[in-house]
């Protein structure tokens with residue numbers, strides 16, 4: 422058995438991948454496209470929080486909110502100005518793919534120019550550790566887990582119990598009927614892209630005190646969340662959560678067991694899972 | 709109140725509706741008849757903005773305002789609501805959620821609740837199904853729920869696209885009575901039907917389209933007596 426710290430590290434990674442994957446699947450279920458620059462929204466989340474806390478001295482929780490809103494708005498702009506224009510029938514997903522992959526370079530380049538390429542570290546916002554005898558956990562990490570649970574519960578409530586949440590699900594299930602009853606598919610697309618990117622930003626922000634912040638920090642979480650989505654079943658929100666959970670632990674434990682080639686082993690495992698269940702754990706049962 | 713003036717609708721380069729003109733006055737009950745592929749659904753979708761009227765080839769007016777070119781949610785907000793072909797309920801939402809979203813544009817919660825009660829007295833069968841997902845309903849129940857959702861929107865004009873499709877004769881009869889009742893409450897109705905007899909019995913004015921073109925129009929009492937209509941649509 423790997424030591425408790427490895428499992429804890431896995432859980433932290435799970436939290437990031439879950440939140441990232443959830444946002445990506447939400448966008449997919451409405452717009453029918455993958456936002457390949459999702460990881461860069463995660464990165465902006467980390468950078469915004471870093472500057473808000475380290476430069477402006479704004480308290481961490483408020484900085485986190487600012488970051489989510491700012492990056493969410495950026496996501497909405499990207500939807501309105503780019504995705505909406507290229508998401509045409511038939512070839513739309515391809516064009517959007519090309520456009521958002523270009524955005525990866527644009528955003529990473531922009532971040533490098535504006536903030537520099539070097540790692541920045543935010544000191545622990547909640548220092549101290551919780552000693553449980555067998556092992557100890559930093560309050561910061563406990564904070565990450567609690568925050569992720571809150572975000573997930575909040576998303577559940579929004580999607581199931583609010584008018585806008587029901588409208589979002591209606592659009593994903595039967596967009597024509599939604600339009601006929603006054604629910605603008607266009608407007609919902611912008612809103613959902615905002616929510617999805619805000620979730621990526623929250624993941625990036627909550628990690629800023631734990632992992633280094635730099636313009637390229639979004640790449641690995643993006644790949645991992647993609648794998649999480651594939652394992653969970655493309656289009657399933659539950660799948661995104663479970664897939665994220667699995668990926669986090671897998672990644673952490675494999676890296677502990679075999680430090681070299683750990684990615685190779687990870688990919689082989691993912692392929693094995695898909696051989697058994699090509700549609701992912703939660704099928705393509707959309708919405 | 710609703711006026712289509714010489715509209716043309718194309719799918720790619722093929723016209724599905726050609727030079728169609730049609731008038732619906734406030735409180736009217738109008739039916740549109742035609743065979744499969746005649747262009748009935750396309751006409752309703754053109755009114756709702758789901759498909760576009762070809763630029764420069766026709767206009768649609770609602771209460772004197774030009775509405776072709778507007779997006780569907782805008783048109784819905786003006787009071788034109790369609791109960792679409794194939795029901796198109798939101799399959800994974802409950803019946804109650806489907807009904808609530810039917811009233812998406814209704815800002816007045818009190819009014820929404822009143823409408824919900826009204827609709828449930830009209831469709832008492834739905835009361836037991838409020839918490840069932842849309843896709844768990846039988847075909848007939850889905851049709852009831854789809855019409856109920858339409859009524860929740862509190863429309864000025866209600867467009868029905870083949871509501872009787874797939875219903876048993878008994879249920880069809882029940883449906884006919886309900887639609888009649890909706891009309892008697894003052895809602896303007898456009899009913900598209902392949903079941904010509906049903907359409908002609910319910911409506912007061914009818915249009916017959918063939919190949920996207922208007923072939924015949926008139927009072928339904930006259931259409932019922934028309935030899936061509938009898939032969940082609942009533943099977944007499």
Ligand SMILES: Nc1ncnc2c1ncn2[C@@H]1O[C@H](COP(=O)(O)OP(=O)(O)OP(=O)(O)O)[C@@H](O)[C@H]1O
Pocket residue numbers: 719724742743744745746747748749750751793902
């Ligand atoms: N989405 C589409 N793309 C291309 N052609 C279409 C499309 N929808 C309809 N058509 C064509 O337009 C014509 C009219 O179709 P429409 O659906 O309006 O007929 P309809 O009168 O409603 O028929 P039905 O009674 O079978 O529902 C048909 O020839 C059909 O093939």
Ligand SMILES: [Mg+2]
Pocket residue numbers: 748749750793869
């Ligand atoms: Mg039709």
